[in-house]
Amino acid sequence: MVKKILGQCYIWLIMIFMYAPVMLLVIFSFTNSKIIGANQWNGFTFQLYADLWHEEELLRALGNTIIIAICAAVVSTVLGTMGAIGAFYSRRKMRKTIDSVTQIPIANAEIVMALSLTLLFVFVGQKIIGHDILGFWTLLIGHTVLAVPFVYTSVKPKLEQMDQSLYEAAIDLGCTPRQALNKVIIPEVMPGIMSGFFLSITLSLDDVVITEFTRGPGLLSEPGSIETLSTYIQSVIKRSAIPPAARALVSLIFLSVVIGVAVVTIVKSNKASKLVARKGHFHG
Amino acid sequence: MKENKSKLRGLFTFKRKDLCIPYAVFLVLFIIIPILIIVAYAFMDADGHFSFDALVSFFATPNKTNVLITSVFIAIQTTLLCLLIGYPLAYFLADKKVNKNAVLVTLFIAPMWINFVMRTWATRDLLYMLGIDGGTHPYLATSIGMVQNYLPFVILPLYTTMLKLDKSQIEAAADLGANPVQVFFKNIVPQSIPGIAAAATMTFMPTMSSYVISDVLSEYKITLFGNYIHLDFSSSLWNDGAFMAVIMLILVGLTMLISSRFEKKTEVRGGQLW
Structure with missing residues (x-):
């Protein structure tokens, strides 16, 4: 009992x-003060959310970030999945080498790769x-290097968990290897491909080091150097004038993360309860 | 003629293992060759001749070696703090009696989905409000920021290891008369060593190489190894930057070597996020 209370207190404390930092920004997104501080509260307003649509640079950066994340995730997913399947059916030596x-990139320091x-x-x-x-292509390669492993x-x-005879059965039943x-x-x-895809998006959205090193002019920032959110x-933090918007x-990103977590949880628990229902049906 | 044709067809028939060709080419072009280039640049002067200039300049500049020592120190400190905070957390999260809710685990990983620089900015503003700003407490601010940012990286591998703990072993230890403290240190900790090793490797190198956190939170008062490489890159001092990158590569190799001694075949690193 003591352990339970202690454990839960600890979990929430760390939570x-x-x-705390992000919550602070969320709270201060509802007031229009220039900087955040104990006595900077200017009264409740949605003004910053309205202002957001006029912050062109910020929106361009957001657009670039999303474009790159999707492109990099698609390329990495295709390339990585092909690589994993190919390597799995290659000779031992080849497989070990590719493995x-x-x-290397997983263990390597990001700055060295960059x-x-x-x-x-x-x-x-x-x-x-x-x-x-x-430019865009080098940046795409950079993010792919980051995500593809x-x-x-x-x-x-x-692949390792898969029933290996399924493929043979399909061939015996008349499928071509491609089918x-x-x-x-x-x-x-x-499931592995999907988690790889989402992991790639996460890594790309979050990246700053590789982006800064491998970017050039292009995308929405044309003719300037590609700016992502990071x-x-x-760059504005250096001039210490982050637009309040x-x-x-x-806050909106945080909100979508919360929604994302909620959706994933609901889908997962639905699947689980369906599974339980089906199993119950079999046994009954 | 017929033979030729079938040979030709043989060349184009689909084989599963051929699927890895693009991936292998990609690995060679964008992972292996760049690393070779970095090693080559580290031992060249600006005109492209073989030289030890970068090496001499690194070890002859006390500033640079100091930065290396500071970075290793901060990296070790961050790794230890993250493990110290993350280990009990993972333990409680994996314990069904304390936490029945899998959502909580996701919530600890969720900050990773908010942009890294934005998170750092948020931390800076909060610390500023609390009076721990980069101007007065650069070291403390950087340390807090590092721990806050790398904690999810530690929680994940530790949590997956905790879930796999052999419960019967723990019960057996208790049955044989070990008190809870002994059970913890003599059974649970040794069982979770692979997770600890994976967690440590996932924090150590990123902390050494990140320059954003120290730039933002210490207001440029603390220079880490990553900052230096970044600086050399911004001023196009390729060779000096490359030499420092080689030092980092050596450190990466060392950490990989050390952690591979602890890691069992169980896959705790990466791939288990979802």
Whole structure:
């Protein structure tokens, strides 16, 4: 009993520690004061939410962030899934090699990866092509390097858990290898592919180091250098003048995270209760 | 002729293992080659000739070696603090008697979905309100920010390990007369070593290499290794930056080596977020 109370107190204490900063921004998104402080409360207003639609730079950064996250997630998911399936059915030596190279970016410091990619791009741009190649494509490659190992590592265990005779059965029943892949293997590993996809989006949305190193002119920031939310906030933080409307954006992001968590929870518990119902049916 | 045709067809028939070709090419082009380039740049001067300039400049500049020592220190401190806070938390979260709610675990991971720089900005404003601003307490502010940011990275692998703890072993220890403290230190902790190792590797390197947290929270008063590489990058001092990156690569290799000694075959790192 003591343990239960103690444990729950501890859990909530740490929860407060983790959420306090964001909650502060959320609270101060309902007042229009320039800076946040104990005696800066200017009265309740939705003004910042209205202002948000006029903050063009901020909205452009948001747009860029979303475009890059989706592109990088799609590319990483396709590439990583193909890699995982291919490696799984390759010879042992090949599989081991691919497995261990995949671990490099996961363990490596992000800044080392970022610098190494930039050196490659600068080298190729200056010495081989003859002009700067930093831009959307290099940024996309950067985010893919960041995300693709995680797709690979989430698909791989699903392949290992899969019933290996399913594929053989499909072939015996007249599927071509390509059909067997699409109709048997892919559906079997789908949960892994999905989690890889969402993980890629998370990593891309959150990234700042690789973005800052590998970006160039392009997307909505054209002709300027691509600004994502991370790089934009970082550059305005340096001038210490974050537009107050950004607080409204943080609150909206926070709200969508909460909704996301709620939806995932409901879907999961629905699935679980369906499973229980089905099992009960079998036994009854 | 016929033979030729079937050979040709053989070349184009679909094989499952061929699917990994694009992935393998990608790994070579964008992971292996860039690392080789970094090593090459580290031992070149600005004109592209072989030289130890970057190495000499690194070890001859006390400032740079100091930054390395500070970074390692802060990284160790953050890792230990995160483990110290995260371990009991993961333990309680995984204990059915304390927490029946899986949503709570998701809530501890959820801050990761809010943009990292925005989170750091929020932390700065809160600390500023509490009087711990970068101007007066740069070290304290940076430390708090680091722990706050990397805690989810520790909770996740620890939680997955805690779920897999062998309950019968723990009960057996208690039955054989171990008191709760002994059970904890002699059974639960040793059982969760793989999770601790994974958690430590997931915090140690990122803390060393991140420059955003220390930039924002210490108002540029604390320079970490990542800040230095970033600085060299902004001023196009490729070779010096590359040499420091090589030092980091060595550290990465070391941490991988150490953690692989502790990690069992169980997959605790990555891939288990969902």
